[in-house]
Amino acid sequence: MTLAPTARPSTVTSLKVRSGRLVELVLVVFAVAIVALAYVNVSIATEDRLPTDVWWHVGLFGVLPLALHVVLRWRARYADPLLLPIATLLNGLGLVMIHRIDVSQGLGPTDGVAARQLLWTGLAVAMAAVALVVVRDHRVLRRYTYTAMAIGFVLLLLPMLPVVGQEINGSRLWIRIGPFSLQPGELAKIALTVFFAGYLVTTRDALSLVGRRFLGLQLPRARDLGPILVAWGLSVLILVSQRDLGSSLLFFGLFVAVLYVATERTSWIVIGLSLFVAGAVLAWQLFSHVQQRVTLWLDPFAPGQSDQVAKGLMGLGHGGIFGTGLGEGYPYITYFPASDYVIASFGEELGMIGLFAMLLLYALLVERGLRTAIGAREGFGKLLAAGMAFTVALQVFVIVGGITRVIPLTGLTTPFLSAGGSSLLANWVIVALLLRISDHARRPVSERRLDPTTDRAHPTEVTP
Amino acid sequence: MNTPIRRLAVVVMLMFTALLLSTTWIQFVQAEDLRDLPGNRRTLIETYSRDRGAILVDGTAVARSERTDDELGWIRRYDQASRYAHLTGYFSFTYGAGPGLERAANAVLAGTDDSLFYQRVSDLFTGTPPSGASLELTIDPAVQAAAQEALGGRRGAAVALDPRTGAILAMVSSPSYDPNGLSSHQLAAVDRTFAELDEDPDRPLVNRAIGGDLYPPGSTYKLVVAAAALESGDYDPDSELEGGRTYTLPGSSTSLPNFGGAACDPEDRPTLAESVRISCNTSFAWLAGELGADALREQSEEFGFGQELAVPMPVTPSSYPESPDPAQVALTGIGQHEVRVTPLQVAMISAAIANGGSVMTPYVVQTVRDSDLEVIDETDPRELSRAVSPATAEALRDMMVSVVESGSGTAAALPGMSVAGKTGTAEYGTQGAAHGWFTGFAPADDPRIAVAVVVESATDDWSGETGGVVAAPIARAMFEAGAQR
Numbered sequence: 001m002t003l004a005p006t007a008r009p010s011t012v013t014s015l016k017v018r019s020g021r022l023v024e025l026v027l028v029v030f031a032v033a034i035v036a037l038a039y040v041n042v043s044i045a046t047e048d049r050l051p052t053d054v055w056w057h058v059g060l061f062g063v064l065p066l067a068l069h070v071v072l073r074w075r076a077r078y079a080d081p082l083l084l085p086i087a088t089l090l091n092g093l094g095l096v097m098i099h100r101i102d103v104s105q106g107l108g109p110t111d112g113v114a115a116r117q118l119l120w121t122g123l124a125v126a127m128a129a130v131a132l133v134v135v136r137d138h139r140v141l142r143r144y145t146y147t148a149m150a151i152g153f154v155l156l157l158l159p160m161l162p163v164v165g166q167e168i169n170g171s172r173l174w175i176r177i178g179p180f181s182l183q184p185g186e187l188a189k190i191a192l193t194v195f196f197a198g199y200l201v202t203t204r205d206a207l208s209l210v211g212r213r214f215l216g217l218q219l220p221r222a223r224d225l226g227p228i229l230v231a232w233g234l235s236v237l238i239l240v241s242q243r244d245l246g247s248s249l250l251f252f253g254l255f256v257a258v259l260y261v262a263t264e265r266t267s268w269i270v271i272g273l274s275l276f277v278a279g280a281v282l283a284w285q286l287f288s289h290v291q292q293r294v295t296l297w298l299d300p301f302a303p304g305q306s307d308q309v310a311k312g313l314m315g316l317g318h319g320g321i322f323g324t325g326l327g328e329g330y331p332y333i334t335y336f337p338a339s340d341y342v343i344a345s346f347g348e349e350l351g352m353i354g355l356f357a358m359l360l361l362y363a364l365l366v367e368r369g370l371r372t373a374i375g376a377r378e379g380f381g382k383l384l385a386a387g388m389a390f391t392v393a394l395q396v397f398v399i400v401g402g403i404t405r406v407i408p409l410t411g412l413t414t415p416f417l418s419a420g421g422s423s424l425l426a427n428w429v430i431v432a433l434l435l436r437i438s439d440h441a442r443r444p445v446s447e448r449r450l451d452p453t454t455d456r457a458h459p460t461e462v463t464p
Numbered sequence: 465m466n467t468p469i470r471r472l473a474v475v476v477m478l479m480f481t482a483l484l485l486s487t488t489w490i491q492f493v494q495a496e497d498l499r500d501l502p503g504n505r506r507t508l509i510e511t512y513s514r515d516r517g518a519i520l521v522d523g524t525a526v527a528r529s530e531r532t533d534d535e536l537g538w539i540r541r542y543d544q545a546s547r548y549a550h551l552t553g554y555f556s557f558t559y560g561a562g563p564g565l566e567r568a569a570n571a572v573l574a575g576t577d578d579s580l581f582y583q584r585v586s587d588l589f590t591g592t593p594p595s596g597a598s599l600e601l602t603i604d605p606a607v608q609a610a611a612q613e614a615l616g617g618r619r620g621a622a623v624a625l626d627p628r629t630g631a632i633l634a635m636v637s638s639p640s641y642d643p644n645g646l647s648s649h650q651l652a653a654v655d656r657t658f659a660e661l662d663e664d665p666d667r668p669l670v671n672r673a674i675g676g677d678l679y680p681p682g683s684t685y686k687l688v689v690a691a692a693a694l695e696s697g698d699y700d701p702d703s704e705l706e707g708g709r710t711y712t713l714p715g716s717s718t719s720l721p722n723f724g725g726a727a728c729d730p731e732d733r734p735t736l737a738e739s740v741r742i743s744c745n746t747s748f749a750w751l752a753g754e755l756g757a758d759a760l761r762e763q764s765e766e767f768g769f770g771q772e773l774a775v776p777m778p779v780t781p782s783s784y785p786e787s788p789d790p791a792q793v794a795l796t797g798i799g800q801h802e803v804r805v806t807p808l809q810v811a812m813i814s815a816a817i818a819n820g821g822s823v824m825t826p827y828v829v830q831t832v833r834d835s836d837l838e839v840i841d842e843t844d845p846r847e848l849s850r851a852v853s854p855a856t857a858e859a860l861r862d863m864m865v866s867v868v869e870s871g872s873g874t875a876a877a878l879p880g881m882s883v884a885g886k887t888g889t890a891e892y893g894t895q896g897a898a899h900g901w902f903t904g905f906a907p908a909d910d911p912r913i914a915v916a917v918v919v920e921s922a923t924d925d926w927s928g929e930t931g932g933v934v935a936a937p938i939a940r941a942m943f944e945a946g947a948q949r
Contacts, residue, residue, distance in 0.1 A: 261468040301501065316490045317498025318506045330506045352491035356484060363480045370473045374466050382465050386472060397479040404486035 020081030021073055027085035028069055032062040035092030038326055042100045045327025057109060061092060061118060064125040071129045075136065076439035078447075080372060083438070086365045087431045090358070090416035091121055091424070096326070097338065097345050098419045104332040113338060113419050120421035127425055128432035138436045142380045145198030152191035155184035156234070156251075160241050185238075185247045186413070186426040189254070189391055190433075196255055197383035199227070200262035204379070208263035225271075231255040232275045236283075243289060246398055246412035252276060253394045258387045262379070297408035308335050312344040312403050323351025338419040340411050343400050359400070362415070366393040369434050375441035385437045388430045512557050513537045515835070517573040517596035519552050519565055521603045527552040527566070532649065540566075540647035546640035547612055550671040551603065551828065553777075554643035558654055562646065563671060565599060565829070568776040572597045572832055572841075579832070579840050595835040602631035602830045602843075607913065610945035611636040614938040619920040620899075621672035621807045624942050627815035627905055627914040629845035630824030632775065633946055634915075635808075637672040639664075672918070674779040678804035679918055682890030682931065683743045683872075684901045685799030687813055687860060690740055692755050692763035694856040699751075701737040701859050707747025708732040714790035720749055720798075723889070723930075740863040741871035743887060745798050752797025757788050760796060764803075766851040768812045768823055775808075775828050782809040799890060811916035813851075814903045817864065818884070818911035821857035823848045865908045873902060875936035878943055882908035885939065887931035897921040902935035906943040913946040915939045 036058040043051035051057065065088040072079050095117055102112030109115065135141065141148070158175050159165040166174040166181065174181050200207070207224050235252040238244060256272035283290045292305065300309035311334045318329060331337045331345035338345070347355045369389025376382045392415050402409035413423035440448075490498070499507050513536045519527040526548040529538045540555040542548070553564020561567040571577035575596035604624070611622040615638040624634035645657040661669050670676035693699040707728040710719040728734040728744035739747040752760060761769075761784040773779040785792065785802040795801035808826060816823040825848040832841035852860070864884035867873045873885040885904025892899065898921055905914035917935040 257472060261465055261472060264465065264468050313490060313494075314498050314501065314504045314506060316487070317495040318504075318510075319491060320495045321492055330509060333505050347487065347491060352487055355487050355491070359480055359483055359487070363476070366476050367473065370469055370476070373469050379465060382469065386465075386469050390472060390476070393476045393479060397483065400483050401479075401486070404483065404490055406482050406486045 019077045020079075021069070021077065024072070024081035024084055025066075025069055027081070028065045028088055031085045031089035031092060032058065032065065034089060035061065035096060038093060038096040039099070041325070042096060042103065042327040045325060046100070046103045051109065053109070057118075061095065061121065064088075064122055068125055068129055068132075071132055072435065072439075075132050076435055078439045078442040078444075079435040080368050080438035080442070082364065082368050083431050083435055086361050086368075087416060087428065090361055090365075091428075093346070093358070094342065094414075094417035094419075095121065097331075097342055097349075097417065100327055100349075101332055101338040101345065103327070116421075117419050117424070120424050123421070124424040124428035128428040128435075131429055131432040132436060135433070135436055138381055138384060138433060138440065139378065141194050141384070142198045142201070145195055148191045148194040148198065152188045152195055153234070155188035155191060156238060158184045183413075183420065183422040185244075186422040187429075189250070189426055190388075190429055192251065193254065193258070193384060193387040193391065196258040197380055197387055200258055201379040201383055203227075204262040207259070207268075208265050227259075229275075232279065236279055243287075245283075245290065245293065245408075245410035246402075249276075249398055249410060250391065250394055250412065252279075254387060254391050257390045257394075258383055261373075261386050262383055293408040293410065297405060300405065309403075309405070309409055311335060312341050313405070315341075315344045315348040316404070319348035319351045321352045323347070323349050323354050325349060339413065340399065340418065341403060342417045342419070343414050344403050346417070358417075359396070362392065362396045366390070368438070372434055372438040372441055376437055377441060381437045381440060385434055388434055392427070392430065508557065508560070509536065511561075511570075511574050511576075512555075514574065515595035516540065516555065517575070517598040517835075519548075519573075520598060520600045521548065521608070522605050523600075524605070526601075527555075527643075534649055536649065539649060540643075542643045542647070545642045545644060547608065548603075549640045549643050550637040550673065551601065551635055552643060554646040556646040556654060556658070557649065558651055559646060559658055562643070563669070563675075564777060568774065568778070569599060569829065572599070575835075580834060597832050597834045597840055599829050600831045600833065601828055602626070602633065603635070603828065604633040604946055607634040607942050607946040608636065610634075610941040611917075611938065612638070612640075614941040615917075615919070618934075619666055619672075620918050620935075622915065622917045622938055622942065623673045623807045623811040624913050624915045624946060625811050625815045625824075625826060627818035627911045628824070630815070630826045630848070631830070631845070632808075632826055632828045633913060634942060635671075635673045635828065637670065639666050639668045641668040671777070673807045674775065674777060675806070676780070678780060678782060678806060679899055679901075680890040680892055681799040681803055681805040681810060682888030682899065682901050683745075683748075683799055684810050684813070684886050684888035684903050684916070684931070685796070685803055685805075686740060686743065686748050686888075687817065687864070687886050687903075688763055688767060689748055689752055689755065689760060689797050690736060690863065691767075691817075691852045691856060691860060692759050693736060693751055694859055695763065695852055696755060696759065699736055701863060702735050704733040704735055705739055705744075705747035706732070706750045707734045707739060707744050709746070711746035711749045711794070713749070713794050714753060716791050718791070720745060720794070722746055737859075737863050737866065740860075740886070741866045743867075743872045748797040749794040750797075753790060753794050757785075757793045757796070760784060760793070763851070766823075766849050767816060768809055768848060768851075769805075771848070773808075773826065775826050777828075779808055779826075780806055782806055799888060807916045807918050809916075810901070810903045810918075811914055812848075814864075814884075814886075814905050814916065815911075815914035816851040817857050817860045818905040818914050819857075820854040821850055821852040823851050861908060864904060868904065872930075872932045873904065873936050875932055876902060876904060876940045876943070878906065878940060878947070881906055881943070881947060883940075883943060884908040884911075885936065887936060889930040892921075898930070900934035901931040902939045904939060904943075906947040912948075913943060915942050917942075 095114055098117050099114035102114050166176050174183055210221055235248040238248045259268045296309050315334045326349050329348040331348050334341045334344050366389045373382045373385035376385055395412055395415055399412040399414050401407045413420050415427045516529045518525040526544055527542050530541050532539045553566035554562035555566045561570045573596045607624050611634045620638050622636045641661050646654055648654050709727050710721050712719045722745045734744050734747050764784045769782045782805040792801045796803050812823055825846045827843045831839055834840050861884050864886055868877050868883045868885045872887040876883055876885045883906040888901030890899045900919045903916040905911040917938045919934040
């Protein structure tokens, strides 16, 4: 990458590679400062005073990304320097908005949902640190391709089980273990990305090279259609059994994206999209709740139906270009203002400008993820990074697009912002894995590790 | 694998672009429409929970906002209950800003009007919570009180104008209601109150003075016919008209009698002045036929018929029928058939005559002041139209004086003051029920107040209400209160 080939072997000089850790530290401090400012802003707007224990609360939050920064210096010196600050900022803003909704319900900083979310943030960042320490090389994960598949499927199907499975708001997405409610689908996302990447990196040749050309498309052999049909079947199963359009769309989109990257064949996208359209039309015909979503999408203000979308739109409209200011709007009028509709809450109080900034943060996060995928030196890392980055993008698109009427509304959490532990956990682990892969990609050759999946000491696979 | 990753990046970019576009569409392009959607709780809370401007009559607040401890922070109070209900309207959390100034001047009262832009900007910097502007009305509390008390709860309306400016001195619609019952924060009670008012057959929520169902003007319309006759140049007050005991409507065998079947003149040829004084039906039906529908419509419009007025409450335009046949034209001459008026319009006819033929645009808001009591807006009197020449106006005034001195409107006479007026008894329905009208001004030689009063028939069949009996005394009470202004 940056090692200059030299003319004379006697004067080998290696260029100093910037790790970017200092940039990361500055940006993390900056992100925590913005979060602190937002927190103070909410208190002044809603209670007309500074929050009590503001240093304590901000410190509790700020120490988490700083600790992770230290772990990165120790274990992933060359990791991408933007991922951590962006995740920190989004997570922190999410905490502030959840707290702001708490205040409107008469809850304080210690007894509200925000306190629990902060606890989950701690857990999630700790999990990210553990992932970085334990997984010293992401290629190790390739060994667990089929284990990941099994874990992913089990996690996905868990909510359907009696006793542990729970139905909330008409979707069967949760499991309850003791005092904790978990959305295992969020974690399944990671396991399935690992599986897709590991599986496709080995089968990509068969899937991409064999087949006939038809109408300019390289069509796969019938027997190679197996995997995509299984993925499709699984997402339909989720749709039917859990009544969850969002995750069903997310899994299938993820699979098709990774499949496309692995095979470089547009035909897979065409096949995937046709299957999706077929599934969507079928679902629309079979299920009344899908039909409701579509009518609500086309006319959110029609009388006699749910006003969920309408209330979100009115919130966004109320915010206008500049927003009402944190703590000055009425986000609590909207349903689920801290979870599914958290982005509408931000749109109301921070306005179009604020929403643009947040969407650009997501875009930047995804872009760094995709850049990591391009920089990765072997297929597995590429697929894993591309898949992870794309899930974030797709998830943001599905939920924000649902709220702003680009597509019919389907319930999904907004990464890092929504109240909910499983989602935070999953997204921080995704960030940890992206950090890990980017560290590998950016590391100078001299410090490169050998491929742990092979015992031979040969140069790592290089993909053009 | 890098090419498909780059393509994936393009897809991601497109996805985010779609989100940016949809956000712009909602928060920039559609924001205003979304805010104005009915049932938008945010807008409702926003407009309700702020220091709304007061509505003042002669320095006293008849509608004001008061601090509360509940979520909304402010409540609207109407200190004189029903007296100004139709002027103020109501301001209800459930039903919004009701008819009246609360609705018509909502933007100014709420402080969102463009004229308050600079105050909003300075509020933003000084940190003052936004507040609305207050309205000082043109209403004379003495005339308003006199009118309301004289009406005494009977169905009807009374309007008083300053003929020189068009300023509305009184506007009473009866029966009235207490807007406090609708602005309360006891939402269940508000619902009950609203349902009761809404279902009341006497329709207390309707402002009869400017809206609702229009009234037939009856004989007060003879002023317009007489004006048209004088303006045509073919008639003067002494012109003799054809007016027997009955008048056979053209093209039919129906005959129109005079009131009580009496003769208007021993020789059946009453003059124009005499016809006005005793309110002769047959001569006016004949005169209308002579003048024609177009001349009458034109004269009506010069008095303000067909105008979409906003005082600032919207006034239902009064109307003269589109294309009446000759028999109907004759009937319009005595204010029947499909001539429809608001009491305000009738008051404007008298006011125009009092003001030398010039109709002034009626208005009820004198000054608008922001929360620092600085004047933002002041209404200047404006001529709406010229209805008749000063000579015609003078001739009409003399006829109207004779009506009160010795004609059908003696009940409006005041000692020591010359009063001009015209009575009317407008039949409606099929059983002879009639509304009593009176319109006029005082003092006749230096007019300060012009009024129109209508009292609806108490029953479905006629029970003796002529304008001279039921409406003239109310007008007298208003003159008494307002002529010395």
